Amino acid sequence: MVGVSIQATIMIKTSILFVFLTVLQLVNANxxxxxxxxxDLIKNYALLVEEVNQLQRATLVEKIDWEALTQVFFDSRNAYKNVELLVAFLDPEFINDYINGAPLLKIERKTDDMTILNPKGFQIAEEVLFEKNLPEFKLLVEQLQARIIEFGNRLPSLYLSERIVFEAMRTQVIRITALGITGFDSPSGFNSLVENNITLKNLEKTASAYYGFLNENEQVKLKTIFKQGHSFFEVKEMDAFNRYQFIKQFLNPIYGIILQVQKELFIETKTMVVKSGYAVNYETENIFDTDFFNADYFANYANSGIEEKKIALGKTLFYDPIISKNNKRACASCHHPEKGFTDGLKTSVAFNEIGHIDRNSPTLINAIFSTRFFWDNRAGSPEAQAEHVIFNPKELNTNYNEILGKLNSNSTYKKLFQEAYPEIKEINRQTTLSSLSAFIQSLKSFNSVFDQSIKGKIPVPKDVEAGFNLFTGKAACATCHFIPTFSGLVPPLYVETESEVLGVPAYNDINKAILDQDLGRYGNGRPKEKADFYKNSFKTATIRNIELTAPYMHNGVFNTLEEVVEFYNIGGGHGWGIAPENTTLPSDELNLNATEIKQLIIFMQSLTDTTGMTAVPTTLPTYKDDLLKDRKIGGVY
Known part of the structure; x- marks a missing residue:
C-alpha cells in the first residue's frame, strides 16, 4: 500500500510539472x-489576395472562356476557405457583408434610416458567374477584390490569442456542419466537396499547432479523429457524401475534443469571461446537446426569482383564461400541448369566436431560440411577443390593469408569486411576463429519435439517415432550416433569424393558383423593414415536431407533409406560377422521387419530441367571483 501511495504521489508531481511546463511554454511569446x-494566416491571406487579383484580371480578357473563368473563380474560393477559420471569426460582420455572405438583400444595421445593402462577395458572384452575366460579374469581382485588400490591410493589427484560436476552431466546426456540407455557402454546389475538404484540412492544421503541448495519447486521439474525418472525402461528388455519419463520427466528436484540449491546456474559455452574452453555450460538447444554446441570451426577462417556481407559475398562467378579457381564452387556446403547442387549425379562432386570427398558430417548442418572433418577425423578444398577444383585440384583448387586478385579488396567486419572487412584494407586469417567458423557455426539444441517434445513444433507422442526407443535400432544406434548430436561426453565431419569400399560395389548388396577399415582414410595423424585398416574406419555422403541427405555412394552406414537400419539389411558388419577383427560393425543381420523399418525411417525423411538456394542470386558483369561478383550464375556445 505504501508503494502504491509513493507511486501515486510521483504521478501527481509529474502531472503538476507537466502542467507547469505546458503553461510556461504557452506564456513564452516565441x-x-x-x-x-x-x-501563417498572413501568408495564406496574401495568397488569397493574389488569387482574387488573378480572378479580376481574368474578367478583362477580350474573349471569355467561361470554363476557365469558373476554375479561376473556384481557385479564389479555395484560397478563401484556407483562411476562413480565423478571418470569419475575427470580423464576422465584415466577412458576412462583403466577402462570403448569403446572396440576399439586407438592411444596413448601423443606420437610423432604411439603407439597403446589395449582396456582395463570393456567393452572389458565383450565382452571377453561372448566369454568365459578365458585366455584373466584373463589378462583383472588383468589389470583392477591394474588400479583400481592405481586410488584408487590417489583418496584421487584429489580435489573436490562444482563446480566440480555440473559439474560432469550434465555430468553424459549427460552420462546416450547418453551412458547409449543406451547400449553403456554395450556391452552384460544383466546388462544395473540394471546399469542405480544404476547410477540414485547415481545421486540422490549426489544431496541430497545439500537438507539442499534448501527451502522446492525446495527439493520437486527435490524429485518429481527423483521419476519420478525411475518410469521408474519398467520394467523388457531394451527392454521395454521407453528411449524417460525418457529423456523428467526426464533427460532433471533434467539437467536444477541442473544448477538452482547451481546458487541459488551461486556456480560458469565453464562459470564464461572460456567462450569458452568447447564443451558444460554449461548455457543451455536442452540437445537438439539449443545452447547446444559452436560452438566457434570447430572453429579456429579469433574472430575479427562483427559476423552477417561475416556470411552474408561468405554466399555470399559460393555461388560465384569467389573462384574457372575457376569462374564456388562455394561451393554451391556440397552443395545445398534444399538437406541439399549435391548434391544428389553418388560422386560429379569434376573440369571442368572431372570425379568425390572420395567421397559423406556430409551435412554442424551442420558440425561445430565435431573435425575432411571429411569422412577420415583428417582435424582438418572447416578452414582446406575449404583449402583442395580450393587447391584440383578436387574441386576449386585454391590458395589464385588468390582468393584475384579477391576479392581485387572489390569495393563491399572491402566494405563488411570492414563492417565485421572494424579494418582490406585489404582482406586477414584469413578474407576470417573466413567469410566462420562463415557462415557454422550458419548452426545449432536443431529445428526439434523430437527436439520440446522431449523438450515438441509439441506432439510427435507415430511412432517418437517408432522409437527413436528403434534407441536408439534394432537397436543400437545410440551407434555410439550419442545424440544429432546423429553423431560420442562422449559424454559426445564431444571432439572426431569417425570413424567406417562397411564393405561398392562398389556396391549395395549383390549377387556380393565387399568391397569398399577406405582405408578411413588409407590413410588420418596423419602419426599417418596409422594403420591397420583404414583401411576402415570412419567418422560417422550425421543422422540429412538424409531425404534430399541421396544417403548414403561415396561412395553413397545406394539410400534410406530402403536400409541403411536393410544393418545394416543383420549385415552390415558381412551380405554381405565382412566385413574386423578390422570391428567395430558387426556381429549380428538386426532382425527388417517391422513395426520397418518403425518406425525407420519415426524417422530419423523427424530430418529434415533447417529453415532459404535455402535462396539463389539473386545477387553477379558485375565485368566488361569478365571472371567474368557473374558468376552464386551457380556455373555452
Whole structure:
C-alpha cells in the first residue's frame, strides 16, 4: 500500500510539472501557437489576395472562356476557405457583408434610416458567374477584390490569442456542419466537396499547432479523429457524401475534443469571461446537446426569482383564461400541448369566436431560440411577443390593469408569486411576463429519435439517415432550416433569424393558383423593414415536431407533409406560377422521387419530441367571483 501511495504521489508531481511546463511554454511569446498561426494566416491571406487579383484580371480578357473563368473563380474560393477559420471569426460582420455572405438583400444595421445593402462577395458572384452575366460579374469581382485588400490591410493589427484560436476552431466546426456540407455557402454546389475538404484540412492544421503541448495519447486521439474525418472525402461528388455519419463520427466528436484540449491546456474559455452574452453555450460538447444554446441570451426577462417556481407559475398562467378579457381564452387556446403547442387549425379562432386570427398558430417548442418572433418577425423578444398577444383585440384583448387586478385579488396567486419572487412584494407586469417567458423557455426539444441517434445513444433507422442526407443535400432544406434548430436561426453565431419569400399560395389548388396577399415582414410595423424585398416574406419555422403541427405555412394552406414537400419539389411558388419577383427560393425543381420523399418525411417525423411538456394542470386558483369561478383550464375556445 505504501508503494502504491509513493507511486501515486510521483504521478501527481509529474502531472503538476507537466502542467507547469505546458503553461510556461504557452506564456513564452516565441512559442505561442497563436503567434505561429497569425504568421501563417498572413501568408495564406496574401495568397488569397493574389488569387482574387488573378480572378479580376481574368474578367478583362477580350474573349471569355467561361470554363476557365469558373476554375479561376473556384481557385479564389479555395484560397478563401484556407483562411476562413480565423478571418470569419475575427470580423464576422465584415466577412458576412462583403466577402462570403448569403446572396440576399439586407438592411444596413448601423443606420437610423432604411439603407439597403446589395449582396456582395463570393456567393452572389458565383450565382452571377453561372448566369454568365459578365458585366455584373466584373463589378462583383472588383468589389470583392477591394474588400479583400481592405481586410488584408487590417489583418496584421487584429489580435489573436490562444482563446480566440480555440473559439474560432469550434465555430468553424459549427460552420462546416450547418453551412458547409449543406451547400449553403456554395450556391452552384460544383466546388462544395473540394471546399469542405480544404476547410477540414485547415481545421486540422490549426489544431496541430497545439500537438507539442499534448501527451502522446492525446495527439493520437486527435490524429485518429481527423483521419476519420478525411475518410469521408474519398467520394467523388457531394451527392454521395454521407453528411449524417460525418457529423456523428467526426464533427460532433471533434467539437467536444477541442473544448477538452482547451481546458487541459488551461486556456480560458469565453464562459470564464461572460456567462450569458452568447447564443451558444460554449461548455457543451455536442452540437445537438439539449443545452447547446444559452436560452438566457434570447430572453429579456429579469433574472430575479427562483427559476423552477417561475416556470411552474408561468405554466399555470399559460393555461388560465384569467389573462384574457372575457376569462374564456388562455394561451393554451391556440397552443395545445398534444399538437406541439399549435391548434391544428389553418388560422386560429379569434376573440369571442368572431372570425379568425390572420395567421397559423406556430409551435412554442424551442420558440425561445430565435431573435425575432411571429411569422412577420415583428417582435424582438418572447416578452414582446406575449404583449402583442395580450393587447391584440383578436387574441386576449386585454391590458395589464385588468390582468393584475384579477391576479392581485387572489390569495393563491399572491402566494405563488411570492414563492417565485421572494424579494418582490406585489404582482406586477414584469413578474407576470417573466413567469410566462420562463415557462415557454422550458419548452426545449432536443431529445428526439434523430437527436439520440446522431449523438450515438441509439441506432439510427435507415430511412432517418437517408432522409437527413436528403434534407441536408439534394432537397436543400437545410440551407434555410439550419442545424440544429432546423429553423431560420442562422449559424454559426445564431444571432439572426431569417425570413424567406417562397411564393405561398392562398389556396391549395395549383390549377387556380393565387399568391397569398399577406405582405408578411413588409407590413410588420418596423419602419426599417418596409422594403420591397420583404414583401411576402415570412419567418422560417422550425421543422422540429412538424409531425404534430399541421396544417403548414403561415396561412395553413397545406394539410400534410406530402403536400409541403411536393410544393418545394416543383420549385415552390415558381412551380405554381405565382412566385413574386423578390422570391428567395430558387426556381429549380428538386426532382425527388417517391422513395426520397418518403425518406425525407420519415426524417422530419423523427424530430418529434415533447417529453415532459404535455402535462396539463389539473386545477387553477379558485375565485368566488361569478365571472371567474368557473374558468376552464386551457380556455373555452
Amino acid at each position: 512559442t505561442k501557437p497563436s503567434v505561429f498561426l497569425k504568421q
